[in-house]
Amino acid sequence: MKSRYKRALIIIAALVVIGVAASLILNALNSNIALFVTPSEVAAGKAPKDQVFRIGGMVKDESVKRDGLTVHFVITDLVKDIPVAYTGILPDLFKEGKGAVIQGRMNTSGEFIASEVLAKHDENYMPPEAKHALDQAQKNGSNK
Numbered sequence: 001m002k003s004r005y006k007r008a009l010i011i012i013a014a015l016v017v018i019g020v021a022a023s024l025i026l027n028a029l030n031s032n033i034a035l036f037v038t039p040s041e042v043a044a045g046k047a048p049k050d051q052v053f054r055i056g057g058m059v060k061d062e063s064v065k066r067d068g069l070t071v072h073f074v075i076t077d078l079v080k081d082i083p084v085a086y087t088g089i090l091p092d093l094f095k096e097g098k099g100a101v102i103q104g105r106m107n108t109s110g111e112f113i114a115s116e117v118l119a120k121h122d123e124n125y126m127p128p129e130a131k132h133a134l135d136q137a138q139k140n141g142s143n144k
Contacts (some may be wrong), residue, residue, distance in 0.1 A: 077137035093119035
């Protein structure tokens with residue numbers, strides 16, 4: 001075999017290996033992405049179907065109900081409310097009237113089944129996307 005053909009085979013094999021590696025990496029990244037949506041977007045049907053996503057807002061006052069290890073509460077962007085169910089131990093900073101970001105998926109009855117709950121860790125801080133989403137929801141709610 002001539003060296004020219006050997007070089008071409010090596011280049012083709014390297015491109016195939018790089019292509020397979022890139023597709024595996026992209027597939028892994030795509031399956032681990034959790035989009036962030038607001039309760040208003042969920043109520044409008046803009047939430048991903050059959051996919052894990054994050055919903056952020058405020059925990060509605062007087063909405064936390066405990067049933068054993070399962071906690072039911074309502075997350076709101078002050079315009080729309082979404083009921084949430086979480087089985088597990090909540091973070092210490094989780095409180096009514098405080099910000100939270102919840103990861104999970106919607107069930108068929110319209111309840112958000114949470115797999116992870118993240119509580120706001122500082123009185124003055126809110127993630128920029130959550131703050132922007134709350135401001136937009138309030139602005140859109142007051143325009144109607």
